[in-house]
Amino acid sequence: MLIGxxxxxxxVRYLENNVGVARFTLATSETYKDTNGDKVxxxxxxxxxxxxxxxxxxxxxxKKGSLIFVEGKLSSRSYEVQGExxxxxxVVASDFRMLDRKDANTQGxxxxxxxxxxxxxxxxxxxxxxx
Numbered sequence: 224m225l226i227g228x229x230x231x232x233x234x235v236r237y238l239e240n241n242v243g244v245a246r247f248t249l250a251t252s253e254t255y256k257d258t259n260g261d262k263v264x265x266x267x268x269x270x271x272x273x274x275x276x277x278x279x280x281x282x283x284x285x286k287k288g289s290l291i292f293v294e295g296k297l298s299s300r301s302y303e304v305q306g307e308x309x310x311x312x313x314v315v316a317s318d319f320r321m322l323d324r325k326d327a328n329t330q331g332x333x334x335x336x337x338x339x340x341x342x343x344x345x346x347x348x349x350x351x352x353x354x
């Protein structure tokens with residue numbers, strides 16, 4: 224399970240029988256203080272792969288910078304380039320959730336911004352207290 228932001232727009236391709244596969248990178252970050260007390264931010268990059276229907280959703284709704292939750296399994300493979308063996312690890316996602324949904328009617332603001340509740344001002348508070 225990972226929560227992070229897309230490093231690039233999904234790259235969607237179609238295999239035989241019109242099976243879609245989307246690939247993108249996901250950045251996860253952590254912040255901690257080092258031995259000197261200085262704040263350090265560490266970012267890890269993950270290669271994500273989604274198949275079939277999830278690939279279509281990724282193609283239509285995800286873009287660089289999108290915040291998502293990904294659930295899946297690690298998959299490692301190797302290949303040879305000029306006699307040198309290379310290893311590649313990726314997350315094959317079984318599910319993902321978009322965490323920064325946009326509402327078309329608010330022109331780019333998030334639902335959380337639209338659902339903010341402001342505290343009543345001094346003129347709006349009642350004078351009759353029940354105690």
